Amino acid sequence: MMIMKSSHSRRTLALATALAVASIGVTACGGPDPADSGPSSSAPIRALLAAQPATLDPIVGARSAQIVWATMLEPLINTDADLAPTDTGLLTNWTRTDATTWTFTVRPDISFSNGEKADAAAVANTITLTRDTAASPLKSYFGNVTSIEAPDAGTVVVQTKTPQYNIPDLLTTVYLVPPKYYQEKGSEGFAAAPVGTGPYVWAGANAGRDISVKRNPDYWGAAPANEGITFTWANEAAQRLALIQSKSVDISFDLPPAQATAARSAGVEVVSTETAMKIIAFLDSTKAPFDDPKLREAAALAIDRDAIVKGIFDGHAVADAGLLNVRPGQQPAQQVTANPARAKELVGGGGPTVQITYPAAQYTNIEEVAQAVGGSLEQAGFTVKYESLDYGTLVKRIIGRQVPGISIFAGVPNVAVPDYFVSGFMKTQSLTGNCPDPRLDALAQEALQQDDAERAAPIYDQLNTIGVVEKHCYVPLYRQVFNYATAPGVSGVVFGPLNTVDFTKTTR
Structure with missing residues (x-):
């Protein structure tokens, strides 16, 4: 959607569902909350989106939805600043053993936040779901894949009917889901409380209002610099501008040119990226x-x-x-x-x-x-x-x-x-x-x-x-x-050219 995406560990642009933590200054209709008394140093980073998320299930969700789920779930392969696959993620090595066979090495000793093992079987299951789920927007990309096997806990073998050079590239947009939990909950149940291997874990949501994640204390990589993120949304650009100007949010995404210009004129820091x-x-x-x-x-x-x-x-x-x-x-x-x-x-x-x-x-x-x-x-x-x-x-x-x-x-x-x-x-x-x-x-x-x-x-x-x-x-x-604005003192937001966001370095 493509529809709807990433450098810097592919933390991305947006969609979701609902349950929640504290009031953060934006109501369901996008207005400021009178009860808000401003953020504390330990409060979540407050990120304002342009639209209410639709699903947090990466198997069926359009890739414009990642800003929320990519805080909790991780792609199988990370990319570098040049958008090339790197060995820094869940899959650490890959070789083309023959014209139609790719062999991948899974990072050892990784677990999902619910305790399930993030091993080769989980990787194979996620690729299979991506290929076979009727509503998967990535389904057509994996139609040439004939076999996905996990011969041991650290190895995944993918075979294609005809040669396909871009399998590692495709896995940079496939997000790992826990097999047992996903099967038990189904797509809607998973979207209501996602489980992944990422730097944040689900903290709840209020239906139609906000979604929150908090720092994962058991994350295998570098710990986030903040305690968590709370996502809200406001469809009107004027509301997004007003809320960042009033310091009711820390980051306001997707400001149209007129609002971006107005924000700059008011002294608000705005970042513009082609x-x-x-x-x-x-x-x-x-x-x-x-x-x-x-x-x-x-x-x-x-x-x-x-x-x-x-x-x-x-x-x-x-x-x-x-x-x-x-x-x-x-x-x-x-x-x-x-x-x-x-x-x-x-x-x-x-x-x-x-x-x-x-x-x-x-x-x-x-x-x-x-x-x-x-x-x-x-x-x-x-x-x-x-x-x-x-x-x-x-x-x-x-x-x-x-x-x-x-x-x-x-x-x-x-x-x-x-x-x-x-x-x-x-x-x-x-x-x-x-x-x-x-x-x-x-x-x-x-x-x-x-x-x-x-x-x-x-x-x-x-x-x-x-x-x-x-x-x-x-x-x-x-x-x-793409224009986004940050409140005074907020730094470390990493926005990639594929419309991805990494919040792990964000502080205020």
Whole structure:
């Protein structure tokens, strides 16, 4: 979601459920709590999110949900500052023993916070759940995996049907869950009180209001510098600005450009980071009206990404015309440039109705973006209607192939290799399934069979050209510049380019 992600141990961006500890200054509707008397030195770090979390189950949760669960759960493999896999996490070594076999070494003597062993059997179980659970957003990435075995407590062997160079990369976004507890509780039960191996443990939540974690006294790694974190949310950007200005929270995430500018003017420290998250318009080529290639081309030519960046974000976003250029700074080999006049010619008179579906309050200024896309389509001759859904509902409908027309949501490459978007969006059996084409399936498989990402790069350029430039199934719009503000004295928040957050060094 990609949808929705990480340097620095991959502690990430956000979703959750509910039960809780002390009042922290934000009510369920996002207002300040009159009873709040300010933080004490031992109180949790107070983190304010833009939206209420949907699930804390990493098996079925979109990867925009990690800010909360990644405090308690850990990925199988960590990444470094360059987003490359490292040996510092739960898996400490991996070798490609033959073209279709990967062997992984599990860090010894690690336990979950409930006492279960975090051994090879747990790793194998988590990968299996990721591959086989119907609602898993990572399911398509592991469709080539035929066998996952734990021959002993310290070894996991993964076999694939055909060669696949990126298995270690994929495991950087698979979070380890305890087998017995997960089976006993099920997805909803696990999400209500997650158990992991991470630096924090569940401390409770108040339904619809807040979620808290506290320091894990038995964590195998370096202990957090703080006692814990309490997450709250406020959908309105003005509320997030007001709460950080009033010092009711310690960190306020996802400030739109106007609020970020206002915060800076008021002397609040704001950090801005160009991220790998890009907002994309997905056109469903399997249903009317975009089963007509001419109308897909018209829509792609009508949408002016540069105007969106300038008019809505005042330049505080980065126009991006590519789908598979996953790292900030990369550019696509070919791209589509807006041409409203040609778009109008292609539509002709009496254009069809197009539904634009987008997730309410999930991304900065997303409603304005949807309206801008719709306005461009109307100028080309389309009739436009809008449907705003909560993020969780939108994801379920996309997976169920129930979103005709255009859906607008973020692509978050939690794994910094192009196949993350290819397998997630482009293959016939992908998450979106909006552009079935045997050529894309064949090229996707060919790319994975290369020895490494460098050798696969020309194939990914070809995939991008077919999907974006020739078939117009995807209209990439822009990369998000993410702004967050910290209260006076708060330091040590580590925000990664894959929209990940590490709170372990945060102090005030």
